[in-house]
Amino acid sequence: xxxxxxxxxxxxxxxxxxxxxxxxxxxxxxxxxxxxxxxxxxxxxxxxxxxxxxxxxxxxxxxxxxxxxxxxxxxxxxxxxxxxxxxxxxxxxxxxxxxxxxxxxxxxxxxxxxxxxxxxxxxxxxxxxxxxxxxxxxxxxxxxxxxxxxxxxxxxxxxxxxxxxxxxxxxxxxxxxxxxxxxxxxxxxxxxxxxxxxxxxxxxxxxxxxxxxxxxxxxxxxxxxxxxxxxxxxxxxxxxxxxxxxxxxxxxxxxxxxxxxxxxxxxxxxxxxxxxxxxxxxxxxxxxxxxxxxxxxxxxxxxxxxxxxxxxxxxxxxxxxxxxxxxxxxxxxxxxxxxxxxxxxxxxxxxxxxxxxxxxxxxxxxxxxxxxxxxxxxxxxxxxxxxxxxxxxxxxxxxxxxxxxxxxxxxxxxxxxxxxxxxxxxxxxxxxxxxxxxxxx
Amino acid sequence: xxxxxxxxxxxxxxxxxxxxxxxxxxxxxxxxxxxxxxxxxxxxxxxxxxxxxxxxxxxxxxxxxxxxxxxxxxxxxxxxxxxxxxxxxxxxxxxxxxxxxxxxxxxxxxxxxxxxxxxxxxxxxxxxxxxxxxxxxxxxxxxxxxxxxxxxxxxxxxxxxxxxxxxxxxxxxxxxxxxxxxxxxxxxxxxxxxxxxxxxxxxxxxxxxxxxxxxxxxxxxxxxxxxxxxxxxxxxxxxxxxxxxxxxxx
Numbered sequence: 166x167x168x169x170x171x172x173x174x175x176x177x178x179x180x181x182x183x184x185x186x187x188x189x190x191x192x193x194x195x196x197x198x199x200x201x202x203x204x205x206x207x208x209x210x211x212x213x214x215x216x217x218x219x220x221x222x223x224x225x226x227x228x229x230x231x232x233x234x235x236x237x238x239x240x241x242x243x244x245x246x247x248x249x250x251x252x253x254x255x256x257x258x259x260x261x262x263x264x265x266x267x268x269x270x271x272x273x274x275x276x277x278x279x280x281x282x283x284x285x286x287x288x289x290x291x292x293x294x295x296x297x298x299x300x301x302x303x304x305x306x307x308x309x310x311x312x313x314x315x316x317x318x319x320x321x322x323x324x325x326x327x328x329x330x331x332x333x334x335x336x337x338x339x340x341x342x343x344x345x346x347x348x349x350x351x352x353x354x355x356x357x358x359x360x361x362x363x364x365x366x367x368x369x370x371x372x373x374x375x376x377x378x379x380x381x382x383x384x385x386x387x388x389x390x391x392x393x394x395x396x397x398x399x400x401x402x403x404x405x406x407x408x409x410x411x412x413x414x415x416x417x418x419x420x421x422x423x424x425x426x427x428x429x430x431x432x433x434x435x436x437x438x439x440x441x442x443x444x445x446x447x448x449x450x451x452x453x454x455x456x457x458x459x460x461x462x463x464x465x466x467x468x469x470x471x472x473x474x475x476x477x478x479x480x481x482x483x484x485x486x487x488x489x490x491x492x493x494x495x496x497x498x499x500x501x502x503x504x505x506x507x508x509x510x511x512x513x514x515x516x517x518x519x520x521x522x523x524x525x526x527x528x529x530x531x532x533x534x535x536x537x538x539x540x541x542x543x544x545x546x547x548x549x550x551x552x553x554x555x556x557x558x559x560x561x562x563x564x565x566x567x568x569x570x571x572x573x574x575x576x577x578x579x580x581x582x583x584x585x586x587x588x589x590x591x592x593x594x595x596x597x598x599x600x601x602x603x604x605x606x
Numbered sequence: 607x608x609x610x611x612x613x614x615x616x617x618x619x620x621x622x623x624x625x626x627x628x629x630x631x632x633x634x635x636x637x638x639x640x641x642x643x644x645x646x647x648x649x650x651x652x653x654x655x656x657x658x659x660x661x662x663x664x665x666x667x668x669x670x671x672x673x674x675x676x677x678x679x680x681x682x683x684x685x686x687x688x689x690x691x692x693x694x695x696x697x698x699x700x701x702x703x704x705x706x707x708x709x710x711x712x713x714x715x716x717x718x719x720x721x722x723x724x725x726x727x728x729x730x731x732x733x734x735x736x737x738x739x740x741x742x743x744x745x746x747x748x749x750x751x752x753x754x755x756x757x758x759x760x761x762x763x764x765x766x767x768x769x770x771x772x773x774x775x776x777x778x779x780x781x782x783x784x785x786x787x788x789x790x791x792x793x794x795x796x797x798x799x800x801x802x803x804x805x806x807x808x809x810x811x812x813x814x815x816x817x818x819x820x821x822x823x824x825x826x827x828x829x830x831x832x833x834x835x836x837x838x839x840x841x842x843x844x845x846x847x848x849x850x851x852x853x854x855x856x
Contacts, residue, residue, distance in 0.1 A: 571698070
């Protein structure tokens with residue numbers, strides 16, 4: 166399975182390079198060499214212990230090496246906006262940027278990584294591959310070997326962006342296809358932004374979606390990043406997200422899986438400057454044979470930082486979830502506060518959850534805590550609600566919505582929060598998450 | 607309204623109710639007293655349909671309907687309400703959402719439209735004042751972080767919101783100080799009418815000073831062994847249950 170990709174690269178090296186962002190080409194050969202040595206990770210690797218996406222790499226996927234633009238109208242893509250959110254919508258198909266709904270606000274740049282290499286070489290140079298190289302593993306090498314493009318978001322110094330930016334990624338393929346993308350987000354000093362990443366797939370498209378995203382949050386900057394996954398059974402999503410937070414920066418990172426096929430998320434946040442602040446959380450709603458794993462790693466490399474982590478899973482039917490949360494408090498750091506919570510509901514006997522909370526503390530001056538629970542809906546609460554006339558199904562619904570409420574409530578964009586509540590309810594009622602009138606999903 | 611005939615019920619394979627018979631008519635207040643383990647809480651659980659209890663024989667008729675054939679939610683919608691001895695905490699579900707869901711399910715059962723948001727808030731405000739519950743109640747999670755007294759007042763508040771035909775107060779006085787007891791009793795008395803009835807389950811006579819019963823029943827060993835006027839409660843308070851045990855014990 167490793168060999169087929171090595172061959173693809175060897176045979177198409179020039180073609181790949183000719184259609185790629187220049188910054189990616191610089192690291193490509195070295196990545197290919199590294200991948201030759203590592204191959205794909207296996208379940209023996211600690212970070213990939215349960216990883217549900219690995220087995221799907223064996224499929225013989227097509228790659229769009231010539232970067233041919235798939236046919237989809239912009240109008241259809243802009244349909245994916247959230248009512249009342251008033252966001253700038255950036256439409257992507259697979260790894261390609263297609264259109265932007267309106268003029269971007271002052272101080273904000275959104276373009277493809279390829280364009281960014283020409284227009285903002287300095288900013289790209291500053292951020293690109295700094296995090297990926299630091300945390301590189303076999304999947305990073307793989308991505309760097311084949312990625313050709315991705316998005317670039319740059320929020321300039323002191324820009325206070327109120328209007329959310331929404332990137333809609335439509336996965337679209339007529340054959341079994343793999344998309345490989347490398348994205349960059351740079352929020353400069355003292356800037357603020359809210360970024361919403363929505364993943365959808367065109368009905369029936371079979372896609373292995375491999376992404377690597379590097380996020381740099383500069384001193385005193387603030388970023389809210391919402392990753393919203395509402396794809397279907399035919400989507401395999403494997404992503405790596407690397408974040409660095411500088412001094413006094415704040416980040417809210419909320420990873421919401423409403424519907425998917427098989428997902429592995431590998432998230433690493435480095436708190437590199439003093440007084441950095443992180444909330445990292447997410448929710449997973451899975452049923453049927455859906456599988457979702459979140460591997461998270463928070464590195465406290467500086468003092469006076471705090472992080473709160475909260476992940477909740479609701480697993481129905483034969484769904485399988487995994488959560489692995491590492492928090493590493495580095496030697497010599499002072500006054501760290503770090504808390505991790507993972508709570509899971511298994512609604513059936515066949516749903517499975519693997520939870521692995523891990524705190525590694527190498528400093529003395531810390532306040533840390535973690536907890537993980539996996540269980541069923543509270544039967545006494547169910548009966549109490551029934552005794553008030555609330556039907557069993559409705560009571561279950563209220564309890565499940567309450568269970569994930571603290572993750573949804575973290576969303577500061579009100580229309581998005583309302584939308585998520587509604588979609589979560591629809592999802593839990595088994596009505597699916599397709600928006601009204603959508604012609605794509 | 608309620609006719610319980612020769613009711614036998616078990617929990618975890620053990621027979622607790624052994625032929626209980628009781629009739630309740632509109633406008634009446636029935637007190638049920640008895641020693642620990644007599645079956646008082648089993649009776650309230652069976653009436654509300656708790657899944658852990660199994661009725662092995664006998665019948666319960668509520669306004670012509672077979673109550674035992676109905677799921678718990680339908681019993682509630684038909685007008686049976688129980689004030690829980692141990693109200694359940696439901697983190698994340700706000701009182702306002704909980705009560706709105708309950709009120710609307712009752713309305714749906716009666717074929718009525720859902721209540722409007724403003725009407726609902728008005729109703730909630732009025733009933734909350736009756737039980738002297740604080741203003742933040744609506745947004746707090748159901749019973750979460752409530753004191754013992756608040757939980758019991760919250761039970762009667764829910765009763766006020768749902769206006770049941772039959773209320774079962776299961777040890778509502780346990781854990782209440784005298785002021786809270788008065789507030790709770792006052793709530794119950796205000797809600798009393800010629801059309802509804804109450805079953806007050808209690809260990810002590812104390813509550814019956816405030817909620818005056820028309821009948822006092824002594825439950826012992828799974829059956830009602832003695833029925834009398836309100837003075838019977840005073841007698842029990844004075845003499846304890848030992849004489850009942852002697853008279854009706856095996």
